Amino acid sequence: MTILLGSIADDYTGASDLANTLTKNGLATVQTVGIPDPSLALPDVDAVVVSLKIRSVPADEAVVAAGQAERWLRDHGAGHVLYKICSTFDSTDAGNIGPVTEALSTAAGGGVVLVTPAFPETGRTVYLGHLFVGTEPLNESPLKDHPLNPMHDANLVRVMARQSRGRIGLVDLATVSAGAPAVRARLDKLRAEGVTAAIADAIFERDLEILGEAALETPVSTAASGLGLGLARALVRSGRVPPKATAAADAIRPVGGHAAIIAGSCSRATLRQLAVAEQSMPVLRLDPEKLLTAAPDEISAALSWAGERMDAGPIIIAASATPEAVSRLQSRYGREISGRAIEAATSAIAAELVARGVRRLVVAGGETSGAVVDQLGIPAFLIGPEIAPGVPVLRTIGNPQGDMLLALKSGNFGGEDFFAAALSVMH
Numbered sequence: 001m002t003i004l005l006g007s008i009a010d011d012y013t014g015a016s017d018l019a020n021t022l023t024k025n026g027l028a029t030v031q032t033v034g035i036p037d038p039s040l041a042l043p044d045v046d047a048v049v050v051s052l053k054i055r056s057v058p059a060d061e062a063v064v065a066a067g068q069a070e071r072w073l074r075d076h077g078a079g080h081v082l083y084k085i086c087s088t089f090d091s092t093d094a095g096n097i098g099p100v101t102e103a104l105s106t107a108a109g110g111g112v113v114l115v116t117p118a119f120p121e122t123g124r125t126v127y128l129g130h131l132f133v134g135t136e137p138l139n140e141s142p143l144k145d146h147p148l149n150p151m152h153d154a155n156l157v158r159v160m161a162r163q164s165r166g167r168i169g170l171v172d173l174a175t176v177s178a179g180a181p182a183v184r185a186r187l188d189k190l191r192a193e194g195v196t197a198a199i200a201d202a203i204f205e206r207d208l209e210i211l212g213e214a215a216l217e218t219p220v221s222t223a224a225s226g227l228g229l230g231l232a233r234a235l236v237r238s239g240r241v242p243p244k245a246t247a248a249a250d251a252i253r254p255v256g257g258h259a260a261i262i263a264g265s266c267s268r269a270t271l272r273q274l275a276v277a278e279q280s281m282p283v284l285r286l287d288p289e290k291l292l293t294a295a296p297d298e299i300s301a302a303l304s305w306a307g308e309r310m311d312a313g314p315i316i317i318a319a320s321a322t323p324e325a326v327s328r329l330q331s332r333y334g335r336e337i338s339g340r341a342i343e344a345a346t347s348a349i350a351a352e353l354v355a356r357g358v359r360r361l362v363v364a365g366g367e368t369s370g371a372v373v374d375q376l377g378i379p380a381f382l383i384g385p386e387i388a389p390g391v392p393v394l395r396t397i398g399n400p401q402g403d404m405l406l407a408l409k410s411g412n413f414g415g416e417d418f419f420a421a422a423l424s425v426m427h
């Protein structure tokens with residue numbers, strides 16, 4: 001297999017979001033969970049997105065994992081490697097967006113790395129280095145209350161500088177609007193000034209097309225799905241993408257079995273989606289404190305509840321809680337400990353539901369999805385049709401439990417009827 005574009009995603013929902021964008025923009029794409037085992041039969045694709053679960057781990061761990069994935073992607077032909085981060089730049093000051101970007105750039109021979117979380121289709125825009133989520137600056141958006149990576153600064157040049165050894169520059173909107181040659185000239189100037197990475201403004205898709213064209217001439221970029229759109233379109237325009245039969249129809253073939261939804265995201269969007277779904281589906285609200293203090297009991301109670309309802313239709317099990325409840329729990333038990341314990345419990349519940357016949361599974365939350373997919377041991381996914389911007393249907397490849405359909409929903413994504421919409425295309 002020789003690929004044109006490689007990506008390392010810092011979480012699994014983000015990986016499926018990017019794989020969806022690449023597929024929609026003309027690249028046959030597969031999502032792998034970690035570096036694929038050589039025995040795994042992958043289809044012939046233009047792009048591979050290696051999903052890692054490194055968004056919230058110590059930066060040095062993330063650097064090692066991303067470096068191994070980069071080598072695999074380069075060995076399989078990738079001329080450009082995109083480090084897929086969150087469109088809301090989720091990371092703390094000790095986060096790894098800076099360190100991983102620097103390590104990938106060094107491995108590829110240096111230069112200025114273009115960095116942009118812009119993803120206009122989901123309302124993420126960047127102006128003068130400041131990230132907006134819809135109409136709100138990042139630090140006033142719901143991301144200020146994220147359970148693991150609360151975001152308190154919308155100025156990404158500053159955020160990235162706090163995580164980086166090198167200097168961080170800006171490619172402003174006026175330069176982007178002037179076209180790819182102007183962006184290249186700006187990167188050359190920044191490089192001469194000793195800058196190692198630059199936040200790029202982008203508001204419209206055409207900005208991302210320009211940035212994609214400029215980035216494709218460099219070995220590494222760091223971005224959300226928006227730049228994926230630009231890179232994919234630039235590759236297609238270059239005539240280097242061989243024609244292929246579309247795999248979307250194959251990816252959506254029915255799998256039968258029971259259907260379940262597991263939610264660990266505490267985002268405003270997920271809380272609303274749960275409230276809406278509660279009107280038409282059985283929803284079990286887990287007791288988050290019990291998941292920390294008496295997990296086996298709470299898990300087996302949840303499984304009995306599910307067992308009584310699964311034959312009749314889809315069920316939802318959620319740990320999700322309001323920002324106030326999350327912060328109460330965290331102040332008692334610690335942020336990291338609460339998050340990891342709840343992930344362990346939700347993934348244990350998901351695995352047991354699959355053992356009892358669930359074959360269609362929707363997971364809400366990036367960290368939660370990572371924990372669930374790891375627990376199930378799924379090695380890779382084909383990309384099916386889009387349910388909502390950034391969320392495709394996924395079909396397992398090489399799954400020990402047999403073929404399953406999944407949707408890994410980023411906490412912030414999807415309309416208020418997302419859960420019903422997802423199940424309506426997963427049969």
Ligand SMILES: Nc1ncnc2c1ncn2[C@@H]1O[C@H](COP(=O)(O)OP(=O)(O)O)[C@@H](O)[C@H]1O
Nearest residue numbers: 147265288319321339342343365366367368411
């Ligand atoms: N009630 C709760 N209290 C505290 N933390 C929670 C609660 N419910 C879920 N969590 C944790 O919050 C984190 C949510 O992150 P994630 O799954 O990535 O969602 P999102 O996609 O919204 O960022 C996970 O670590 C999850 O275990």
Ligand SMILES: O=C(O)[C@@H](O)C(=O)COP(=O)(O)O
Nearest residue numbers: 013014017086087366410411
């Ligand atoms: O870029 C995005 O916003 C998503 O692809 C993503 O990574 C979201 O992260 P989670 O909300 O943690 O799933």
